[in-house]
Amino acid sequence: MTLGVTLSSTSRQLPIDDTVRLAREAYDAGLHSAWFGQSFAYDSPSLAAIVGREVPGLQVGTSAIPVFGRHPLLVSSQAQTAQAATGGRYHLGLALGTRYLTETAFGLPYERPIGLLREFLTALRPLLETGEADFHGELLTATTPYSAAVPGARPPVPVLVAAMGPQALRVSGELADGILPFLAGPRALAEHIVPAVTAAAEAAGRPAPRIVALVPGVVTADAEGVRERAAEAHELYERIPSYQRVIELSGAERAAELALIGDEEAVAEGVRRYREAGATEVVFTSTDLGGEDDRRRTWKLLGELARG
Numbered sequence: 001m002t003l004g005v006t007l008s009s010t011s012r013q014l015p016i017d018d019t020v021r022l023a024r025e026a027y028d029a030g031l032h033s034a035w036f037g038q039s040f041a042y043d044s045p046s047l048a049a050i051v052g053r054e055v056p057g058l059q060v061g062t063s064a065i066p067v068f069g070r071h072p073l074l075v076s077s078q079a080q081t082a083q084a085a086t087g088g089r090y091h092l093g094l095a096l097g098t099r100y101l102t103e104t105a106f107g108l109p110y111e112r113p114i115g116l117l118r119e120f121l122t123a124l125r126p127l128l129e130t131g132e133a134d135f136h137g138e139l140l141t142a143t144t145p146y147s148a149a150v151p152g153a154r155p156p157v158p159v160l161v162a163a164m165g166p167q168a169l170r171v172s173g174e175l176a177d178g179i180l181p182f183l184a185g186p187r188a189l190a191e192h193i194v195p196a197v198t199a200a201a202e203a204a205g206r207p208a209p210r211i212v213a214l215v216p217g218v219v220t221a222d223a224e225g226v227r228e229r230a231a232e233a234h235e236l237y238e239r240i241p242s243y244q245r246v247i248e249l250s251g252a253e254r255a256a257e258l259a260l261i262g263d264e265e266a267v268a269e270g271v272r273r274y275r276e277a278g279a280t281e282v283v284f285t286s287t288d289l290g291g292e293d294d295r296r297r298t299w300k301l302l303g304e305l306a307r308g
Contacts, residue, residue, distance in 0.1 A: 003306040004033030004283040013041050023051045030303025033059035045078040052086030059089045064162040066097030067120045069106040072142045076127035079157045080150035095162035114167045121175035129156045164246045173200025178210025185250030185258045186277035194278035213279040216286040217260035219298040226290040231256035
């Protein structure tokens with residue numbers, strides 16, 4: 001199992017030099033990957049490309065770019081550029097986004113999200129693999145009058161989807177390389193998410209999908225205080241139907257209940273449960289909730305687990 005951390009989110013934007021510094025610290029600690037959320041500030045593929053080029057050996061990825069308001073041709077260009085810049089260490093994460101942000105920010109109707117995801121992935125894959133596309137769907141068109149291939153963008157960029165619902169899991173299993181579930185506990189993974197996406201991949205004749213579980217986690221002596229901050233930080237997700245569903249399927253009432261917070265033994269045991277539930281990779285988020293000392297303590301444990 002590989003272990004990583006998120007280095008930016010929609011709630012905390014760091015200067016680029018500080019992000020690079022943290023990425024070096026993560027790599028030196030023994031972590032395998034660093035991931036970047038997509039907000040209305042930094043462009044996450046660009047940030048991943050900078051970090052990946054500055055920190056050789058570190059895998060970098062975006063988690064995740066909403067398909068609404070984007071086009072496969074432009075996302076392909078971003079992803080291939082990041083892949084070429086990092087020497088093949090970039091991972092593209094896509095998402096459906098939310099109705100509120102889509103309609104408020106872009107002025108676009110949040111309609112037929114699963115249909116758009118399917119068409120987006122169908123058009124995107126040949127672009128990443130060959131630099132060519134000739135797709136004419138109901139919701140989008142993507143054609144290449146001339147090549148869209150980026151020199152050095154090899155191997156083809158792996159595509160992951162922040163999918164957790166049945167329809168999104170089916171599409172992701174058929175057309176993507178894996179998924180990026182967030183706030184999906186071991187129970188939801190083992191009983192609902194992993195079986196659904198794996199069955200879809202098998203039916204489509206594709207390899208077993210990657211299951212990259214994003215998990216809030218902090219190693220700390222102040223578990224109660226950090227959990228209170230986690231409850232506040234993740235309250236937003238409790239109002240989004242897709243997250244409400246997966247939190248419930250995980251056997252929890254609040255999002256913060258799914259955070260791995262405690263001493264080294266407790267957090268390591270939590271990572272083990274995710275592995276047993278089918279996660280192929282675990283990426284810790286919100287590791288700074290307890291302050292810098294706890295963040296370093298958390299990264300130290302994750303590096304030890306990664307090396308072990």
